[in-house]
Amino acid sequence: MPAERVVFVHGAGSFGAAAWPRQHGLSLELACLYVRRHGFSTTGEPEPTDHARDQAIVAEALGGGGHVVAHSQGAVAAMMLAVERPDLVRTLTLVEPACFSLTAELPATAAHIALMTPLFADRTTMSDDEFLQEFVRRAFSADAQPPTTAEARRSAARLRLHSPPWEAPLSIVPGVPTFVLTGGWEPLYEEVADYLAGTGAVHRQAPGGHRPHDSREGDALIRAFLRTGTAESVA
Incomplete structure (x- = not known):
């Protein structure tokens, strides 16, 4: 049986595989793809935000379906895709999600x-x-x-x-198993995580500030959720 596919979506800083150093080892058990969002290149000129292009990039990487793990601003396109194409997204992991459209009034x-x-x-x-x-x-x-x-x-x-993340067209949350990982350092991201937890997502904290997935604890939580997609796996 072929390994399940996992697509990693970076935030505003480093991109591709460089954005996920702790998660490289997952390739030993899963089919991992580290995408590059629209406008991110080591040679080409930077370009404005294009959420539709980002969604298309993630969807193409998923192929027939798989898991999505997204960080910060990358969580916007990941969530938009999970809302529109839940048939493609088996689980959704959001790390410090900058999904501020959902909590703009909080x-x-x-x-x-x-x-x-x-x-x-x-x-x-x-x-x-x-x-x-x-x-x-x-x-x-x-x-x-x-x-x-x-x-x-x-x-x-x-x-x-880039456009401000609070202007992203997000209004509803995905109906797929969702795990939210935050660093516990900034109320802004905790507010988004609490909002998503109120809609059924699983929320946990790990050390590491805005990059909790770089910590041993955060990486272990992500791996546990990818294996089962249940709250019990990240208890």
């Missing part, structure tokens, strides 16, 4: 939107580096300093082109 998300909206409104008047520095300051810490590598500059250009 306190932490509303505060985040109020903080970030002026920045996105002014982005056409800012350089890529200026936008990235201000984004990092507002989203993470006033003392945080963005990296200055060539790839970081490409990431900054890409980030400035």
